[in-house]
Amino acid sequence: MSLSSILWALWYILPAYVANGSPVLVGGGRPIDGGRKWRDGKRLLGDGKTWRGFIGGVAFGTLTGVVQYFLTPGFYGDLKTAVLLAFLLSFGALTGDLIGSFMKRRANLPRGAPAIGLDQLGFLLSALAFAYPVMSLSSGQMLFVLIVTPFIHWGANYFAYRMGWKSVPW
Amino acid sequence: MSLSSILWALWYILPAYVANGSPVLVGGGRPIDGGRKWRDGKRLLGDGKTWRGFIGGVAFGTLTGVVQYFLTPGFYGDLKTAVLLAFLLSFGALTGDLIGSFMKRRANLPRGAPAIGLDQLGFLLSALAFAYPVMSLSSGQMLFVLIVTPFIHWGANYFAYRMGWKSVPW
Numbered sequence: 001m002s003l004s005s006i007l008w009a010l011w012y013i014l015p016a017y018v019a020n021g022s023p024v025l026v027g028g029g030r031p032i033d034g035g036r037k038w039r040d041g042k043r044l045l046g047d048g049k050t051w052r053g054f055i056g057g058v059a060f061g062t063l064t065g066v067v068q069y070f071l072t073p074g075f076y077g078d079l080k081t082a083v084l085l086a087f088l089l090s091f092g093a094l095t096g097d098l099i100g101s102f103m104k105r106r107a108n109l110p111r112g113a114p115a116i117g118l119d120q121l122g123f124l125l126s127a128l129a130f131a132y133p134v135m136s137l138s139s140g141q142m143l144f145v146l147i148v149t150p151f152i153h154w155g156a157n158y159f160a161y162r163m164g165w166k167s168v169p170w
Numbered sequence: 171m172s173l174s175s176i177l178w179a180l181w182y183i184l185p186a187y188v189a190n191g192s193p194v195l196v197g198g199g200r201p202i203d204g205g206r207k208w209r210d211g212k213r214l215l216g217d218g219k220t221w222r223g224f225i226g227g228v229a230f231g232t233l234t235g236v237v238q239y240f241l242t243p244g245f246y247g248d249l250k251t252a253v254l255l256a257f258l259l260s261f262g263a264l265t266g267d268l269i270g271s272f273m274k275r276r277a278n279l280p281r282g283a284p285a286i287g288l289d290q291l292g293f294l295l296s297a298l299a300f301a302y303p304v305m306s307l308s309s310g311q312m313l314f315v316l317i318v319t320p321f322i323h324w325g326a327n328y329f330a331y332r333m334g335w336k337s338v339p340w
Contacts, residue, residue, distance in 0.1 A: 100287075107286060116277060117270075117287025129313055139309040143299055146316070 001140045009141035011075065012085075013149075014068065016127035019061030019090035020097060021156060023053030024165050026060070032098070038105065045101045046111040054094050061090025081135065088131040096126025112168055120150035171310045179311035181245065182255075183319075184238065186297035189231030189260035190267060191326060193223030194335050196230070202268070208275065215271045216281040224264050231260025251305065258300040266296025282338055290320035 029052035033044035065086020069079050076082035100122040104115050124146060128137070137145065161169035199222035203214035235256020239249050246252035270292040274285050294316060298307070307315065331339035 103286060107284070114277070115286045116273060117285055117289070117291055119287070121287055121291055125313070125316055129317060132310065132313060136309050139306050139312045140302065142309050142312055143295070143302060146295055147299060 026056035092130025262300025
């Protein structure tokens, strides 16, 4: 795999990263589950998943796609594809994040507790699956993105923690 | 994606599943880390990772590839490719499993404690990456296998637990 195909893979996935990261900055507000509990007596998703974080994340991620289109129009072909791809990557990433929170609550992990693997890969697999029908990476690029994302995720979270944006370094 | 391409994807990955599952049956014996500790004072890998489990898993996984070749020679082209692919999938799966155990010990999770995501996807990503240079899935097949594996993994572990082969249902 060439360096250029690796860089394009990261460029492709960028809206998912932005969507996944932005709730740290724009989050807060009313929880999506409205305080409701699952039949195990535990919260459906928890206070960490809010409408503002979800909608803000999808908005920032989709906006990223617009900027990307104007920087590299040839990669997307047309603006409609770029926006749709960025929306699906963002919506997919945050839906995967919600599924992850649901699973963590069921496994009795408190809000903010880490789940190694799920935290780094759940949002990404979901983003890749949602975006797949519109535009897809090659299998080699996909493997690269899946293997390198946990390290980018840890680095970004550690940075956010050191900046005081997050209360825990994961 | 067609049903046939989904079935071929599962056929492709089978040696990794066999390698990942067989230490439950053939495991035990001397731990790979020989009781040694990392600089954090905790075990390098723990008593759950043994030479017998690792070598037995690679052997069973590779043998699976031999049987697969005689059942569907056209899928592999020749025996050498089938055996090399099965070996790399098995060796990759169990290497990913060791990396996962190393990370779990560093995160202070005791032996046998679940790490949602890492347990189901770590071995698979590693197997796919090791096997990639010899023979690869399409990106759609790869996504399918990555998304469906956690569910197969949970089902298989629950089965092994009910059969008394494992002491915990994960």
